[in-house]
Amino acid sequence: MQNTSEVYHNAGAYRAALQERALVPRGFRFAVTATEFVPAELGEEAEPLPIKLTAILAPAASRAWAAVLTRNRVTGAPVEVVRGHRGRPVRGVVINNKVANVCAADGEAAARSVLASVGAAFGVPAAQLLPASTGVIGWQLPVAALAAAAPQLAANLGATSAADAAEAIMTTDAYPKLRSATTPSGHRVLGIAKGAGMIEPDMGTMLAFIVTDAPATADELQEELQGAARSSFNAITVDGDQSTSDMVVLLSSREREPDAAPVAGLGAAVREVCAGLAGDIVRNGEGTRHVMAIAVTSRLAEADALAVAKAVGNGPLVKTAVYGNDPNVGRIASAVGDYLGSRPDLRRIGARDLTISLGDRQVFDGGVFTLGPASERDLSDYLVSCRCDTSGGFPPHDRVVRIGIRIGGGAGEREPHTVRALAADLGYEYVRENADYRS
Numbered sequence: 001m002q003n004t005s006e007v008y009h010n011a012g013a014y015r016a017a018l019q020e021r022a023l024v025p026r027g028f029r030f031a032v033t034a035t036e037f038v039p040a041e042l043g044e045e046a047e048p049l050p051i052k053l054t055a056i057l058a059p060a061a062s063r064a065w066a067a068v069l070t071r072n073r074v075t076g077a078p079v080e081v082v083r084g085h086r087g088r089p090v091r092g093v094v095i096n097n098k099v100a101n102v103c104a105a106d107g108e109a110a111a112r113s114v115l116a117s118v119g120a121a122f123g124v125p126a127a128q129l130l131p132a133s134t135g136v137i138g139w140q141l142p143v144a145a146l147a148a149a150a151p152q153l154a155a156n157l158g159a160t161s162a163a164d165a166a167e168a169i170m171t172t173d174a175y176p177k178l179r180s181a182t183t184p185s186g187h188r189v190l191g192i193a194k195g196a197g198m199i200e201p202d203m204g205t206m207l208a209f210i211v212t213d214a215p216a217t218a219d220e221l222q223e224e225l226q227g228a229a230r231s232s233f234n235a236i237t238v239d240g241d242q243s244t245s246d247m248v249v250l251l252s253s254r255e256r257e258p259d260a261a262p263v264a265g266l267g268a269a270v271r272e273v274c275a276g277l278a279g280d281i282v283r284n285g286e287g288t289r290h291v292m293a294i295a296v297t298s299r300l301a302e303a304d305a306l307a308v309a310k311a312v313g314n315g316p317l318v319k320t321a322v323y324g325n326d327p328n329v330g331r332i333a334s335a336v337g338d339y340l341g342s343r344p345d346l347r348r349i350g351a352r353d354l355t356i357s358l359g360d361r362q363v364f365d366g367g368v369f370t371l372g373p374a375s376e377r378d379l380s381d382y383l384v385s386c387r388c389d390t391s392g393g394f395p396p397h398d399r400v401v402r403i404g405i406r407i408g409g410g411a412g413e414r415e416p417h418t419v420r421a422l423a424a425d426l427g428y429e430y431v432r433e434n435a436d437y438r439s
Contacts, residue, residue, distance in 0.1 A: 006398040014175060014394035018163040023180045025188040025213035027059040027253030031157040032168040035149040037142035039099075051098040051135075051142065052168040053149050055118060056209055057157060058253045061089035061128040066221035068229045070246035071202045076100050077107030077141075078131040079247060087218075091128040093209055093249055094118050096146060097171050097194075098135040102244045110141040117147035121154035132247055134194060134207050135171050166192035169207060172433055174284050174390040179276035183265035187214035187256055193277040197286040197434060199238035199424075201229075201246045208233070208248040208277055210270065213255040214263045224267045225250045225274075232274040235306060238285035238424040240314040248274075282422045283395050287429025289387050290322045293400040297418045298407035304346065305407075305419035311339035312403060313423025322401055323425035325387070327379030329363040329371070332356055336405060349407060357404035358382070391429075 008014040024030075032055075036048035067086075069079050078101060094115055101107050111131040119126035133141065166176035173196045180190040195206030210225070229248060250270070283291050294309040312318055315335040321328040333356055340346045351367035359382040362370055386399045400422070 006395070008394050008396055011175070011392060011394040015163065018166070018176060018178045019161065021178055021180050022162040022190065023182065023188050024162055024190055025211050025253060026255035027213060028211045029057050029158045030160040030162055030165040031055040031057070031153050032160045032164050033149050033153040033156055035145050037145040039136075039142075040140050041138070049098060051096060051145065053118075053146055053153050054095040054165050054168045055092055055122070055153055055157065056165065056211065056251070057092035057122065057124070058211075058251055059255065061091040062252065062254060063087065063089050063218050064216060064221060064252040064254055065090045066218060066225045066250045068225055068248050070243060072242050072244050072246070074103060074244050076102040076133055076245040077104070077111045078133045079245060081108055081111050082130050082132075082247065082249070085130060089128055090130055090251065091124055093130045093132055093251070095132040095134075095169050095207065095209070096141070097169055099133060099139045099141050100135045100137045100245050101133040101141040102137045104138065104140040107141065110143050113143050114141065114146045117150040118153060121150040122157065130249060132207055132209075132249070134169065134245055137244055162190060162192060166194075169194045172196045172286055175394050177277055177280040177284065179273045179280070181269035181272040183214065183263065183269045185264040187212060187263055187266065187269070189214070189266070189269040189273050191273040191277050193281060195281040196284050197239060197430070198241045198243045199236065199281060199285065201233050201236070202242050206243050206246055206281075208274075210248065210250045210273060211253070212250070212266070212270075213253050214266050215254040215256065216252055216263055216266055220266070221250050221252060224270045227267065228271040228274040231271065232278040235309075235419075235421045236278045236282050236423070237310055237313050237421070238282060238288065239426070239430070279398070279422060280395070282424050283388060283398065284390055285424035285430075286433040287427045287431075288424040289389060289427060290383065290425040291386075291388065291400045292322060292403055292423040292425065294403045294405065294421045294423060295418050296405045296407065297416055299414040299416055300346075300407060301414075302417075302419055304343075305417075306421060308336060308339055308405065308407070309419060309421035310423070311335050312405070313421055316426060319424070319426035322383060323427040325380050325383040327358060327363075327376060327383060329356065329358055329379075330369070332358070332403060332405075333364050333369075353408040355406040355408070357402075359402055
């Protein structure tokens with residue numbers, strides 16, 4: 001059933017909703033500041049570009065943190081620093097936008113240098129801070145500019161809202177993303193995220209930071225985060241590209257004592273926050289006008305069913321048809337068949353085993369399309385009703401284009417189960433954004 005519970009009429013109403021949503025877990029404070037830099041790669045004559053520095057700080061360092069990181073083999077320096085920090089105490093995260101710090105000369109040293117400057121301004125050992133960067137891949141991190149901004153960042157600590165932090169980490173995002181949840185035992189979970197392009201994670205999303213005051217252990221946090229990422233961030237796609245910088249970090253301040261042991265409902269709250277952020281990212285995909293919610297019901301292994309869903313969601317012909325409000329459902333059937341045919345172990349499944357629906361209407365069953373003049377008009381109207389233009393800096397609604405795929409006999413001995421994925425359409429704005437990204 002389509003979720004239409006979130007409707008916003010202007011950017012102000014959306015920002016107000018974020019502020020209401022921002023139930024910050026006990027102990028956490030946020031800080032944001034802005035500065036300028038000239039990319040070394042563009043030369044001294046280039047115009048200065050804006051860059052923002054954001055910090056999330058807990059009241060004390062703790063080993064109660066977790067992270068899931070990109071599996072891209074070309075990784076950003078911050079990813080490597082975080083990977084090497086596992087098991088050590090962490091007090092906070094320092095994030096910059098505009099420059100991803102990927103495979104630049106001395107990238108890890110640059111990341112640590114920025115942490116040292118920020119740590120000195122905060123009075124926090126640099127070894128207790130994690131770095132995160134997003135933006136242009138290949139540019140060097142502007143260490144001097146960020147170091148000079150560190151004192152003002154420290155001065156702003158506590159005067160910055162979580163919603164402000166969500167906005168500061170954006171790059172090509174149209175609007176900030178913030179979600180929160182409260183467990184039955186009263187513990188809070190809050191997450192912010194950024195991401196609009198280069199999105200098909202294999203761990204988490206481009207960048208997401210989740211905080212809680214639940215007194216969970218590092219192992220418990222890691223287990224909950226990995227499970228939440230699997231069903232949320234790992235089940236979305238905007239353009240089929242996994243980033244070099246994907247990172248999701250979960251920190252606990254451990255500021256609230258549990259009403260009962262263990263903490264009740266923490267996993268469900270983390271999953272709720274991650275699912276909300278993942279949906280926000282797809283809806284805010286670069287140039288996105290429709291979100292496709294693709295459900296695959298089958299006896300296939302979960303990974304195979306998810307791959308079928310993503311084959312549909314990543315298919316350029318499916319994506320462009322949906323963008324144009326064209327119910328060209330033959331493209332959906334073709335994308336499913338193409339994926340099945342590419343897998344020798346799945347070639348026993350044929351057209352007669354497939355049922356496909358768009359919205360509430362069945363369009364393919366038992367190897368035959370069930371289409372006609374009325375269905376064409378109705379389905380086109382349905383796509384129009386789901387269109388969501390976020391170019392005004394807010395999501396007007398959270399409606400989705402529902403695509404259902406049922407794979408019948410011969411698919412294995414498991415009980416039928418449903419795997420879901422979210423995908424974005426593909427239009428002119430995506431090409432313009434990425435053609436002009438650095439110019």
